[in-house]
Amino acid sequence: MDTQKFVLFLIFSTSMLFLWDAWQKEQNPSPPAAVETQEAAGESSSVRRQEGTPVPGEKLVSTQPGKGEPSAENAAPVRASGKLESGEKVVVKTDLVVAEIDTAGGDLRQLELLNHPDKEDKNKPFALLQSQYDHVYVAQSGLIGEGLPSHKTRYTVESRTYNLAEGQDKIEVRLVAPAADGMQVAKIYTFHRGSYLIDVSFEVANQGTAAIQPFSYFQMLRDSKPPVGSVFMIPTYTGAALYTEEEKFKKIEFSALDKGNASYPKNADNGWIAMLQHYFLTAWLPKDKLPREYYAKRLGENEYTAGVIVPVGQIEPGNTKTVTVPLYAGPEEQSKLAAVAPGLDLTVDYGWLTVIGAPLFWLLSFYHSWTGNWGVAIILLTMSVKLAFFPLSAAGYRSMAKLRVVTPKLQRLREQHGNDRERMHQAMMDFYKTEKINPMGGCLPIVVQIPVFISLYWVLLASVELRYAPFALWIEDMSSPDPYYVLPVIMGISMYVQSKLSPPATDPIQAKVMQIMPFAFSIFFFFFPAGLVLYSLVNNVLSIAQQWQITRMIERSAAKSNTPATKKK
Structure with missing residues (x-):
């Protein structure tokens, strides 16, 4: 083979590699399901649900064998496929984001990034989270335990609008769940100036006569729809990802969830879980040394969830405890992600040549x-x-x-x-x-x-x-x-x-x-x-x-x- 032919071969083969890779990521839809999928083989029958809501009073077992740390094994809260319920809208405005919280479940349903214009209309801010008729991507959270609120609960709130005032460093939005069985729970969103981190907390007051040991869950719910762009402009990954110190960065592809063969570490005391797309991500970031259980599931046709379960701890009668897990929802700014959480900068994917990229x-x-x-x-x-x-x-x-x-x-x-x-x-x-x-x-x-x-x-x-x-x-x-x-x-x-x-x-x-x-x-x-x-x-x-x-x-x-x-x- 002479020089010209070899050069020609290299140019065309490299170009075809780019085209094929981009085409695969654009055109690889999830296979449709005829019926709602059941839990993967080997899971306890106690977690098979018709409605997909957390089962109160599920048996709690240890996620750290030999350490005695409690967890909610196989109690990953999910929802049945279908349209999200609607309640009152709570709008929060900061210097970086405009957020919309729905009192139905206390979900974070809309999150617009003010410093990042929309791809189709640069006069509008880009909406990372949204719950439209053709695209669902929301952040949900709740508690697991008898009478405790989940993402199905209707909350009440004092105000419908919150604005970060000049000189103010943060805004707190307090949603209150209906009292039940002597439990009073508040769900608190804390937005910070100059940050894409949102603290999501549950404040649990035990006003009953017996000690309780609830668990909290934090998840992203979304479909597999990729962001807007041409085939050449979406070379990056869209799907779930997880990081632990032991196994490092690991992708959890939607296709693997469809087939029921997704493999990822479920129990740890460090790390985070995220949903990624081109340029942007959302990630739940529990504190290190806190036992947690990660999960990722296919809920229905073109509907997926990925999240983490963390213990609130034992709450004696008359006492109150708070559990907080930060949510990062923003751009993949490489110079800042590593400071947010260890390994978070790995979400910027340079493919198999990251060591050079x-x-x-x-x-x-x-x-x-x-x-x-x-x-x-x-x-x-x-x-x-x-x-x-x-x-x-x-x-x-x-x-x-x-x-x-x-x-x-x-x-x-x-x-x-x-x-x-x-x-x-x-x-x-x-x-x-x-x-x-x-x-x-x-x-x-x-x-x-x-x-x-x-x-x-x-x-x-x-x-x-x-x-x-x-x-x-x-x-x-x-x-x-x-x-x-x-x-x-x-x-x-x-x-x-x-x-x-x-x-x-x-x-x-x-x-x-x-x-x-x-x-x-x-x-x-x-x-x-x-x-x-x-x-x-x-x-x-x-x-x-x-x-x-x-x-x-x-x-x-x-x-x-x-x-x-x-x-x-």
Whole structure:
């Protein structure tokens, strides 16, 4: 296989890899279910429910064998498939979010992020949580125990609107459940200034005559609908994820929940559970050293839940206890997630080349902190990567330049041996050996650089920091395609120029393919985010400058060695 064919194969195979991966994540729907699924085999029959609500008085068993810590094994609270019930709406406004809490269950039904515009209408804030007719994604919580409120309970609240006032650091929204069996429970949401963390607490007052030992659960309920975008702009994962210190980051795919074969650690005293999508996530973050049980379930057709159960502790008569689990609901800002909880930064998925992608993003962020413009930061990052691979690229371009010089001789060899491919191949190998040319010399440097380029691809696509980040002139969003297709067209022109610097193809069909490629890739890049196209364009321009200089030097040297005076010597 000659150099041109090998390069062509690499380009198309890499492009097809991107396309196939993105298409799979966009087009892989969950298989429909004919009936409501039962609990997985091996679960206790005591947790099989028709209505899916927590069963009061379930037997409590230990999640930490030998430690005596109580838990609600297999008591994961779920709900039957169907429309969420509605009650009164409580609206909370802070400097970062507008939240809507429903008194029916005390669910967090709507959460708009004020600093992140909607993808379809930038004049509206992006709604991470919502309960629309075609999309459900809400945060629910409740208690497990006799007479205790769940996400089916109707709460009462003093006010319908809460606003974070100037100089105020937090807002508390207190929802009160109906008293039952001597238990008085309040569900408290605490919103903080400058933070996407929301503390969700249950305050349980035991006004009865016997001690109680309730458990609390905190879950996300959502369908599998991916966020809005094209197939090229949704390369990242949509689904549940879990982190523990022992097993680290683990995805819980909806497809695995459909099949009933999802595998994940259920009992621990650390970690968190989350729902992920492109650019954003929600995660329940129990305090470390607190026993907990994680769960993830398929509730019905296109309806899933993932959550955690934590003990409230024993409450003696006349005493009150409070359990609090923070909810992070916001953007995947990589510089801040690690400080929120250990391992939370792993939710930013760079695919199988995270070890390369993470340093690249760090360098990109450094350039942004210096320039204040993500487009300029991409240009500087591209220059840095190009500089790091300069010696390797130079070796490849020298090999290609030498092939370009001897192409007429190779063409004559092809003509001499006609259809005798074996003799032609042997003659070409002898020719390469005589001329001291490695026909694969221009390909190996490309192979080495491919992992870096793929990593950079994921970095630019997974970074929420580029969402609605302006560059210059008409480019107002680095995460969206160029609205006027200027960058893709210039990108195609740069590919055409680069093809002219490469050794000409001796095969007629291959030559035609090489001529079509710049046009085809221009169309291909019409659908790519502007940040990616900018990176590719800058990389091509730098490659053209380097290749042109090396080619000119090689051709001058070859011309000088072929002059009559030189030959005479």
